[in-house]
Amino acid sequence: GAGVSQSPRYKVAKRGQDVALRCDPISGHVSLFWYQQALGQGPEFLTYFQNEAQLDKSGLPSDRFFAERPEGSVSTLKIQRTQQEDSAVYLCASSLVRLGGNRETQYFGPGTRLLVL
Amino acid sequence: QKEVEQNSGPLSVPEGAIASLNCTYSDRGSQSFFWYRQYSGKSPELIMSIYSNGDKEDGRFTAQLNKASQYVSLLIRDSQPSDSATYLCAVNRGTYKYIFGTGTRLKVLA
Numbered sequence: 001g002a003g004v005s006q007s008p009r010y011k012v013a014k015r016g017q018d019v020a021l022r023c024d025p026i027s028g029h030v031s032l033f034w035y036q037q038a039l040g041q042g043p044e045f046l047t048y049f050q051n052e053a054q055l056d057k058s059g060l061p062s063d064r065f066f067a068e069r070p071e072g073s074v075s076t077l078k079i080q081r082t083q084q085e086d087s088a089v090y091l092c093a094s095s096l097v098r099l100g101g102n103r104e105t106q107y108f109g110p111g112t113r114l115l116v117l
Numbered sequence: 118q119k120e121v122e123q124n125s126g127p128l129s130v131p132e133g134a135i136a137s138l139n140c141t142y143s144d145r146g147s148q149s150f151f152w153y154r155q156y157s158g159k160s161p162e163l164i165m166s167i168y169s170n171g172d173k174e175d176g177r178f179t180a181q182l183n184k185a186s187q188y189v190s191l192l193i194r195d196s197q198p199s200d201s202a203t204y205l206c207a208v209n210r211g212t213y214k215y216i217f218g219t220g221t222r223l224k225v226l227a
Contacts, residue, residue, distance in 0.1 A: 031213065040125070042205050042217030043161065056214070091160060106215070108160035 002026075004109035006092050012115045013082045021077045021112045025094030033106065034067055034077050035091040043091055049075060061086075082116045089113050118143055121208050123218035131226050136193040138221050140206030143187065149209040150182055150189045155220065156202045165191060196225040 005024040013019050025032050031050055035043035036059075045059040051072035060067070064083075069075040079086055093106040122141045130136045138152075149168050153161035167173045167180040167189065179192040189208075193200055203220040210216075 033213075035217075040219065042121075042207075042219050044217070045214055048213050050213075105163050105166075108162070110160050 004092055004094050004107050006090075006109040006112050008112060009110060010113050010115075012117065015082060015084060015116055017082050017116075018078065018080045019082055019114065021079075021090050021114070023075045023077070023092030023094075023109060025073065025075070025092070026096075026107060027073075029094035029096050029107075030072075031095040031097065031104070031106075032069060032075050033093040033095075034075070035093065036061075037089045037091055037111070039088075046077070046090075079114075082114075084116050087114055087116045119218070120144060120216045121206055121218035123204075123206050123221045125219055126222040127224045128221055129224045129226055130196050132196060132198060134196050136196045136200065136223055136225070138191040138193075138204050138206075138223065140189045140191075140218055141187055142189070142206075142208045142216075144208070144210055144216075145184075145187065146210050147184075147187075147208045148211045150180070151207040151209070151215070152178075152180060152189075152191045153205040153207060153217075154202045155205055161205055193223075196223075198225045198227045201225045 007022045034046040037043045047067045048056040049069045064080045066078045089111040091111045092109040095104040152165040155161045165180040167182045173180045177194045181190045205220045206218040207215045
């Protein structure tokens with residue numbers, strides 16, 4: 001595919017349900033990011049992968065949030081026992097190389113809009 | 118104090134005018150600065166990056182950086198209704214972590 005894809009695009013969950021959000025980065029991209037964007041806010045960093053290694057998970061709001069990228073390509077963000085405050089758009093972004101040089105462009109996916117009732 | 122601050126707007130400008138969007142940041146160690154455009158319901162799209170003091174021009178867009186004042190701005194010349202969107206300022210401290218502002222909503226009036 002030409003860009004980053006995410007699925008599902010929309011998810012409605014009942015409070016307490018577990019959800020899994022998928023991200024397909026651009027082929028060959030080493031770095032992968034997950035962000036949470038609440039309504040009217042900018043994206044907030046959740047976690048960062050370099051290939052299959054999760055190098056930073058400091059932004060994950062609680063231990064109910066878990067992310068993985070087992071083969072260094074597709075990534076899944078899992079939220080257990082969803083709460084209403086988890087309602088947000090979850091954005092995935094990827095970049096070609098590792099961002100040690102901090103100038104590499106991040107390409108964002110369309111996001112998954114999660115609504116917890 | 119937020120790490121990256123932007124006026125949420127909306128900033129309304131008439132078609133053809135210059136739109137000026139501003140962003141301040143708190144970390145003096147910040148090294149890279151980015152402007153993203155985000156249409157309603159869509160994902161952010163990079164439009165400008167700037168790394169050193171001064172101006173950087175790309176088409177109708179000019180990014181301005183003043184590290185001493187911890188200030189970065191985006192000018193959009195000859196604004197068009199299609200420029201109506203939220204503009205996000207992002208700052209990087211030299212690692213993989215980007216800090217985003219809350220965005221400024223721009224409305225270009227036809």
